[in-house]
Structures are given as structure tokens and as C-alpha cells.
Amino acid sequence: MHVAWRFVTGLRATLNMLLKWDCGFCDLDTLPVSGFFNARTREDTMMTTWSKRTKAVHTGTRRSQYGEVSEAIFLTQGFVYETAEDAEARFVELGDDEFIYARYGNPTVRMFEDRIAAMVGYEDCFACTSGMAAVTGALTALLQAGDHVVSSRALFGSCLYVLEDILGRFGVEITLVDGTDNAAWDAAIRPDTKLVFFESISNPTLEVVDVAHVVKAAHAVGALVVVDDAMATPVFSYASALGADLAVISTTKHVDGQGRMLGGAICGSRELIRGPIETYMKHTGGAMNPFTAWSHLKALETIDLRVRAQCDTAMKVAQALNGHAKLTHVRYPTHAAHPQSALASAQAESGGTVLAFEVAGGRDACFKFINALEIFTISNNFADAKSIVTHPATTTHQRLPQDQKDTLGISMGLIRLSIGLEDPDDLIADLLAALDQV
Ligand SMILES: *Cc1c(COP(=O)(O)O)cnc(C)c1O
Numbered sequence: 018m019h020v021a022w023r024f025v026t027g028l029r030a031t032l033n034m035l036l037k038w039d040c041g042f043c044d045l046d047t048l049p050v051s052g053f054f055n056a057r058t059r060e061d062t063m064m065t066t067w068s069k070r071t072k073a074v075h076t077g078t079r080r081s082q083y084g085e086v087s088e089a090i091f092l093t094q095g096f097v098y099e100t101a102e103d104a105e106a107r108f109v110e111l112g113d114d115e116f117i118y119a120r121y122g123n124p125t126v127r128m129f130e131d132r133i134a135a136m137v138g139y140e141d142c143f144a145c146t147s148g149m150a151a152v153t154g155a156l157t158a159l160l161q162a163g164d165h166v167v168s169s170r171a172l173f174g175s176c177l178y179v180l181e182d183i184l185g186r187f188g189v190e191i192t193l194v195d196g197t198d199n200a201a202w203d204a205a206i207r208p209d210t211k212l213v214f215f216e217s218i219s220n221p222t223l224e225v226v227d228v229a230h231v232v233k234a235a236h237a238v239g240a241l242v243v244v245d246d247a248m249a250t251p252v253f254s255y256a257s258a259l260g261a262d263l264a265v266i267s268t269t270k271h272v273d274g275q276g277r278m279l280g281g282a283i284c285g286s287r288e289l290i291r292g293p294i295e296t297y298m299k300h301t302g303g304a305m306n307p308f309t310a311w312s313h314l315k316a317l318e319t320i321d322l323r324v325r326a327q328c329d330t331a332m333k334v335a336q337a338l339n340g341h342a343k344l345t346h347v348r349y350p351t352h353a354a355h356p357q358s359a360l361a362s363a364q365a366e367s368g369g370t371v372l373a374f375e376v377a378g379g380r381d382a383c384f385k386f387i388n389a390l391e392i393f394t395i396s397n398n399f400a401d402a403k404s405i406v407t408h409p410a411t412t413t414h415q416r417l418p419q420d421q422k423d424t425l426g427i428s429m430g431l432i433r434l435s436i437g438l439e440d441p442d443d444l445i446a447d448l449l450a451a452l453d454q455v
């Protein structure tokens with residue numbers, strides 16, 4: 018392979034002249050030096066004007082000398098060097114598409130990193146073992162003792178733990194605010210604030226943050242903005258367009274989309290990702306494994322179709338349930354009954370795949386309703402192809418002290434639905450029939 022590659026390299030100019038080989042996808046002059054054959058260069062596919070949907074299928078593809086159509090799994094820990102000098106050179110400076118150890122980077126993982134970054138509108142990405150590895154990595158890489166962080170209060174439980182317990186233990190000061198209150202953000206962000214963190218749409222109460230406002234307030238004092246973008250979905254993500262410095266994504270959710278793999282991604286500028294983020298992640302061991310990256314690459318080919326269908330169904334379900342006699346507070350971000358629907362609709366084309374509502378009658382009524390559902394699976398995850406029903410107060414948020422549950426609106430009557438890929442009419446019929454049992 019290496020010999021063959023040297024041969025090709027040597028004949029590049031001649032071949033280009035003789036063959037005038039430019040199929041739009043490949044140009045021998047711009048082939049990456051590591052020898053992926055027939056590859057678009059990273060820049061070719063990152064910087065095109067292709068829509069997200071096209072990028073989700075093609076961006077980042079590298080082909081080996083075999084010219085495979087479907088992305089290869091490079092299930093390898095290490096990489097071989099032709100000579101001692103080559104090894105030394107690789108350790109002096111690692112070029113694009115050069116690897117030394119899978120904890121630092123791997124060709125299959127790099128394909129996924131380029132593809133998800135391009136899709137959500139960032140220059141680069143570091144792929145992680147899970148969404149929490151991405152959140153923890155992004156925050157820990159950028160913060161040190163004495164730094165001040167402002168965060169929305171309505172956070173995923175593990176994110177709250179990382180901020181308050183872990184970063185708190187290492188001397189980072191945290192101020193929690195009501196993420197829906199722009200004045201609260203303005204009051205909490207100080208001249209010495211280092212970083213601002215929030216979920217673009219919170220889980221499970223679906224609070225919507227005014228991203229442009231918070232970004233402006235943070236950037237005015239030089240603070241970095243890190244958005245946990247799981248609920249917004251990569252298809253409808255607006256973190257990049259509205260100026261967030263980093264988007265951290267639990268790819269466990271809509272990227273996998275079929276309840277199989279844990280994964281995470283930190284997306285941002287090349288400077289941040291290949292600077293402090295990569296340095297921290299490669300030494301602390303949170304890199305995604307190649308099999309997950311490969312599975313995610315395949316999943317990205319269908320993400321646009323899947324997520325659009327799920328979001329359309331979620332809106333239909335919200336419309337069908339809103340005004341039901343046994344329910345209050347039907348919340349779906351872009352549905353008119355959501356108190357922030359104008360903001361949600363201005364920020365994104367769709368409100369995502371999750372909705373929430375309250376069942377009159379609290380825990381007992383909720384349990385009767387949940388147990389009467391036939392299609393919805395009782396579980397605590399979301400963004401699966403299978404629709405899921407969750408009772409947050411007794412499961413995902415059980416450990417939260419009562420006063421915090423009250424502040425966040427996680428009542429005994431709250432139900433969260435994750436909408437899957439089933440027929441919308443079947444789901445609505447299932448929900449209405451179950452409500453009859455309450
Ligand atoms: C699921 C989730 C996470 C954690 O992701 P994992 O892949 O489970 O580690 C973080 N933030 C939000 C908003 C999530 O929904």
C-alpha cells in the first residue's frame with residue numbers, strides 16, 4: 018500500500034496532465050497525504066454550499082485504496098510507520114489525516130467528526146464516548162479554579178452534577194439562572210465570567226433559551242458560550258448560526274436514533290477543537306470508538322428523514338392532545354400553546370422530537386395512563402425510533418430535592434413523550450385510548 022502510494026505520489030503531476038482527472042470529487046493534487054484513495058479533501062466537503070441533508074450523507078468520506086462505497090471501519094488502536102524517521106516526523110507534527118493512536122484520533126472517527134461538524138455548522142469536532150464525556154470534556158478543558166460560570170438551572174441531571182459537584186470541587190464558581198429570563202442572564206453574567214452554559218431546549222420541561230441574547234451578553238464580557246444541543250437535534254440545530262462557540266451533542270440521541278450506541282460530539286472552531294479540547298480529550302481518554310463512529314456515519318445518512326418525520330409527528334401529537342379534558346400544559350416548543358412558541362419558531366424550523374404535558378390527578382393518574390399505553394415503550398431515554406413515555410418525577414429526576422423539582426416544574430403529573438417513527442395516527446389513537454383509562 019505504502020509503495021503503491023509513493024508511486025502514485027510520484028506520478029501525480031503526470032497523471033493529472035494525462036488523465037485530466039477531475040470528477041468533481043477527486044483531484045490528485047489535493048488527495049490527503051495519508052493515501053486515502055479517491056477521497057474528497059476535508060476542505061472540499063466541509064466548505065461546500067451543500068445543504069445539511071447532503072452533508073449528512075457525504076461530508077468527510079475518506080476511501081482506502083480499495084475504493085469502498087460504504088465507509089470503512091478502521092478498527093485499529095495504532096498506526097504503522099515505514100521508517101523510524103517517519104515515526105519521529107509524525108510525533109513532531111501531526112498533519113491532517115495522520116494518526117498515531119486511536120485515543121488521539123482514528124480515520125473512521127475522523128470521518129464522523131467532519132460529517133457532524135459540517136452538518137451542525139462548525140469547522141471541526143472531537144467525537145466522544147458519550148454525551149456526558151462531551152459535556153465534561155468541553156467544560157473541564159476550558160475552565161480552571163477561580164473561574165466563574167453562568168448556567169441555566171433547567172439542566173440534564175448529570176450536567177448539573179458536573180457543574181455543581183465536580184467543577185465546584187475544583188474551585189469553579191457557578192451561578193444558576195432561569196434560562197428563559199433574559200434579564201436574569203444579564204444580571205448574572207459578570208465582567209469576569211469565563212463561560213456560559215445552557216441547554217438550547219431543556220429536558221424534560223422544554224424551556225427555550227434565547228440563544229442570540231445570551232450569546233451577545235456573554236461575548237460582551239469575553240465569555241465562551243457552550244450549548245448542550247441534544248434536544249434541538251442536529252437537523253434543526255441553530256447554536257452555530259446564533260453564535261455559540263461550542264455545541265455539545267449527545268449523539269446517543271438523534272444521531273444514533275435507534276437506541277443502540279452511546280456517543281457524544283464537541284463541535285466548534287478549529288482553533289478550539291484542535292486546541293484545548295483535543296489536548297484535554299486525547300490525554301484523558303474520552304475518544305469515541307471506531308465502531309460507534311461507523312454506526313453513527315451510517316445513521317447520519319438517514320438522520321434528516323428520520324428526525325423530520327419524528328418532529329412532524331410530535332407536532333401532530335401536540336395538536337391532538339392540546340385542550341384534552343384530562344391534560345394541562347401541553348408543551349411542544351413550536352406549538353402555539355407553549356409560552357415561548359414565538360421564540361422557538363424564530364430560532365428553529367421545528368421544535369424537536371419530545372413533548373411534555375401534565376395529567377390531572379398526579380402520580381396515580383400518570384401511572385394508569387402509562388400502563389395503559391400499548392405502542393409507547395416505558396423508558397427514560399429519548400430520540401429512539403420507538404416512541405417512549407417517561408414519568409420524570411419518579412425516574413430521571415427522582416433524586417432531585419422537592420424544592421428543585423418545584424422550581425423546575427417537574428410535578429407528579431408531568432409526562433414526557435419521545436416521539437418515534439411509528440404512524441402518527443396509531444400513536445395518537447394509543448394516547449387517547451390510554452387517557453380514557455385515567
Ligand atoms: C442525554 C443527554 C446528555 C447525556 O448524554 P449521554 O450520551 O447519555 O451521555 C446530556 N445532555 C442532554 C441534554 C441529554 O439529553
